[in-house]
Amino acid sequence: MIPDIRSEDWSTIFHFSGSVFCFLGATLLIPVVIALFAAEWHSAVNFFFTTSLLLSLGCFFYVRFQPKRDANWLHGMCISAFSWIISMFILALPYYLSHHFLSYTDACFDVMSGMTTTGLIMIQDIDHLPISLNIWRHILTFIGGQGIIIIAVAFIPSVGLNYKAMVGEGKEERLLPNVKQTGRFIWIISLLYLAVGTLILFIIGLTIGFTPGWSLFHAVSMFMSTWSTGGFAPQSLNAIYYHNLLYEIAMTVFSIVGSMNFGLHYYVWFKKRRALLDDIETKSLLVSVTVLFLVMATFLMRQGIYPNLIAIFRKIVFNLISGHTTTGTQTIYSVQFINLWSPMVLSGVIVAMAIGGSSASTAGGFKGIRMGILFHSIVQDIKQYFMPSSSVNVSFFQHLGKQILTDKVIKSTMTVILFYLFFYITGAIMGVAYGYPVSQAVFDSVSAGSNTGLSAGLVSVSMPYPMKVFYILSMFLGRVEFFSGLVFITFLIRYVLQLAKR
Numbered sequence: 001m002i003p004d005i006r007s008e009d010w011s012t013i014f015h016f017s018g019s020v021f022c023f024l025g026a027t028l029l030i031p032v033v034i035a036l037f038a039a040e041w042h043s044a045v046n047f048f049f050t051t052s053l054l055l056s057l058g059c060f061f062y063v064r065f066q067p068k069r070d071a072n073w074l075h076g077m078c079i080s081a082f083s084w085i086i087s088m089f090i091l092a093l094p095y096y097l098s099h100h101f102l103s104y105t106d107a108c109f110d111v112m113s114g115m116t117t118t119g120l121i122m123i124q125d126i127d128h129l130p131i132s133l134n135i136w137r138h139i140l141t142f143i144g145g146q147g148i149i150i151i152a153v154a155f156i157p158s159v160g161l162n163y164k165a166m167v168g169e170g171k172e173e174r175l176l177p178n179v180k181q182t183g184r185f186i187w188i189i190s191l192l193y194l195a196v197g198t199l200i201l202f203i204i205g206l207t208i209g210f211t212p213g214w215s216l217f218h219a220v221s222m223f224m225s226t227w228s229t230g231g232f233a234p235q236s237l238n239a240i241y242y243h244n245l246l247y248e249i250a251m252t253v254f255s256i257v258g259s260m261n262f263g264l265h266y267y268v269w270f271k272k273r274r275a276l277l278d279d280i281e282t283k284s285l286l287v288s289v290t291v292l293f294l295v296m297a298t299f300l301m302r303q304g305i306y307p308n309l310i311a312i313f314r315k316i317v318f319n320l321i322s323g324h325t326t327t328g329t330q331t332i333y334s335v336q337f338i339n340l341w342s343p344m345v346l347s348g349v350i351v352a353m354a355i356g357g358s359s360a361s362t363a364g365g366f367k368g369i370r371m372g373i374l375f376h377s378i379v380q381d382i383k384q385y386f387m388p389s390s391s392v393n394v395s396f397f398q399h400l401g402k403q404i405l406t407d408k409v410i411k412s413t414m415t416v417i418l419f420y421l422f423f424y425i426t427g428a429i430m431g432v433a434y435g436y437p438v439s440q441a442v443f444d445s446v447s448a449g450s451n452t453g454l455s456a457g458l459v460s461v462s463m464p465y466p467m468k469v470f471y472i473l474s475m476f477l478g479r480v481e482f483f484s485g486l487v488f489i490t491f492l493i494r495y496v497l498q499l500a501k502r
Contacts, residue, residue, distance in 0.1 A: 011065040012075045013082055018061025020083040024091070025054030030139060031094075035132035043130040046094035054090055074487065080480055081488035088112050088472075091140070098133055100124045102461050105468055110137070112472045115144035116479035117362055119231020119328035119453020120444075120471070122461055126236045131217070137232050138224040144479075145228025145258070145362030146190055186262050189269070190227070197223035197254050204246045218242075222329075226251045227258035228362045231328020231453030239329040245314070251329055252321050259325035259357030261369075278398045280376075281358045284368035288355055289324060296320065296348040303342055319454070324352035326364040328453020337456040338440055346456075350443055353452040354424065364451025364478055366420055369399060370413045377410045419482040423449040423474045427467075434464050449478045 028051035035044035088111045095107035106122035113120045114137055123129070123137075198219045205215030221234045235241040239251060264282075267275040276282055296316050306312045318331050337346055356365015380395040395405040403409075424446045431441025436458050444458035448471045459471070477485045 008068045009075065009078075012067040013078045014061045014065040015067045016075070016079045017083045017086070018058045018063075018065070020079070021054045021058030021087065021090075022062060023058075024087055024143075025051045025058055027139065027143065028054065028136075031132040031136040034135055035130065038131050040130040040132050043094070043098065043132045046097040047132065047136070050090060050093045053093070054087075057086075057090070074491070077484045077487040078491050080484040084112075084115060084476060084480070088115065088476075091115075094133065094136075095123075098130065100126075100129060100133070105465065106461060109468055109472055111140070112475050113453070114140040114230065114232065116451050116475045117141050117145045117228050117230040117326070117364070118448060118451040118475045118479075119225070120448060120455060120459045120475075121232070122459075122468075124461070126234075129234075134234050135217070135221065138221040138230070138234075141230030141232055142190075142194075142224040142228045145230060146186055185266065189262070189265050193227055193254075193257065194220075194223060197227060197250075200250055201247070204244065204250060208242070208244050208247070222247075222251060223254060226254035226327055226329065229255055229258050229325050229327040229357065229364070229451075230362075231322075233329060239318070239331045240333070248314070248318050248331065251327075252318055255321060255325040255327035255329070259327070259361050259363035261358040261360045263360055264358070275398075280372035280399050281368040284355075284372040284375075285324065285358075288352070288368070288371065289320065292324075292348045292352055293317070293320060296345045299342050299344045303345075305340060319349060320352055323349045323452055323454055324355065325357045326353065326450050326452040328447070330454055334455045334457040337443060337454070338437065343439060346439055346443065349454065350446050353446050353450045353454065354420070356450050356452075364449075366417050366450075370417055373405065373409060373413045374417070376405050377413075380405060416481055420449060420478065423478065427470060427474055430467055430470060431458060434467065445474070449474045451475060451478050 028047055032044055032047045032051060035041070035047060088108055091111045092104060092107035095101055095110055096104050100123050101107040101110070102122075102124065109120075109122045112118075119141070126134075198216075201219035201223055202215050205218055206212065210218065218234055221232070224230065225232045231238075233239065233241065239248065242248070261279075261281060264276055264279060267273075293316055297312060300306065300312050300316065301309075306315065315332060318329075321327075322329050332340070337349070354365060355371055356367055357363025359367045359369045376395055383395075424442075427445030427449060428438070428442040431445060432438055440456045440458045443454075443456040446452070447454050448459070473485075
């Protein structure tokens with residue numbers, strides 16, 4: 001139950017949100033500098049105006065509103081929702097002012113897509129974007145992948161958040177003694193992977209004929225996109241642009257690593273490497289990928305649209321892993337999902353997107369852990385039928401250690417899955433109601449709700465305005481796993497009702 005809302009609650013929410021705005025404003029100086037070096041004066045002015053606005057708002061909130069105590073789970077939920085929504089509206093300004101968007105709503109759509117690491121786009125003429133804007137799109141998705149609450153935790157002085165407050169972004173794993181150390185660890189491993197991944201892609205880019213500058217630009221952009229499971233690309237052809245096996249392998253590996261639970265990264269680095277293979281999320285990923293690959297390969301071979309097994313393997317593995325990790329990079333054109341792949345093959349990608357990656361990672365979807373818990377609960381119920389009525393059946397699963405499968409865990413798992421299903425189905429119904437084919441409507445709705453970014457061609461500037469708004473909401477709620485947004489809405493309603501009674 002949501003407790004009564006007091007003024008000090010708003011002070012806490014505004015204070016910590018201010019720290020988020022300050023960090024985003026400071027980060028926006030990166031495209032400002034890039035724009036100045038590239039002589040992109042229009043972009044430099046747009047980004048400088050936006051960073052000034054964010055820093056001003058952030059400093060005002062941070063100084064004017066002082067929290068009386070550390071933020072709890074309720075504050076964390078509201079900080080997450082409030083920060084993301086306000087940031088979306090402000091960060092959309094340089095997008096819209098760039099003249100590469102047909103409306104401000106389209107600009108907001110792309111910002112939310114980046115922050116939630118979805119990768120669906122409304123941008124126009126992407127091949128001729130200012131380099132500062134193109135790089136910023138990928139930086140934003142990199143930041144969003146780690147989580148903006150984690151940003152505040154890791155970098156802003158005197159910020160006091162407890163672990164319960166991190167639930168707002170679905171990153172409540174306790175890795176180190178306090179939440180600030182946990183946030184910094186997440187950013188350290190992300191930056192280390194950024195350095196290594198960029199170097200690998202840079203070298204591959206040189207081997208396929210890129211100039212050093214062009215290779216570095218693509219390497220940084222595509223690593224950020226794959227590690228954060230964001231799905232953006234510097235070119236309109238997305239991953240098709242590279243048409244290179246080594247590039248595809250590297251992107252696939254980075255997306256798998258990026259979709260892993262940050263807790264597993266910590267265990268592999270500092271504790272027990274065996275935990276990676278024992279964990280329920282790893283097992284869930286291996287099983288679902290294997291099953292889906294076999295189904296898709298069987299039906300693609302029957303279609304006979306690819307010349308050999310190697311071509312089939314290459315197309316399926318890249319796009320299946322891209323969908324399952326909710327990365328969203330693709331090596332076939334959007335229309336080919338509908339016109340070339342059969343419904344059964346397409347269904348394999350849809351199921352992969354719906355499940356998604358790991359909890360407490362950069363990925364979206366149900367998460368592998370919930371599918372594993374659901375399977376364990378079914379097995380537990382079946383076992384119960386064969387046991388004496390007086391016996392107690394206790395089931396365990398491995399996730400960063402041995403965990404007990406309780407009724408509470410099963411209930412919360414089912415609740416989140418049902419929320420996802422509701423938004424997947426609602427988006428699909430809207431698409432059909434507006435005249436889109438069923439397969440296309442289902443595909444893009446699941447892609448938006450699971451923060452994947454693969455598209456069968458529905459998402460475009462021509463899609464109806466209500467669908468754009470719903471997709472923005474779906475991307476946001478899917479990223480924060482619904483409770484942050486719902487709690488914040490309840491918080492606002494409770495506060496308005498309290499004011500009305502006075």
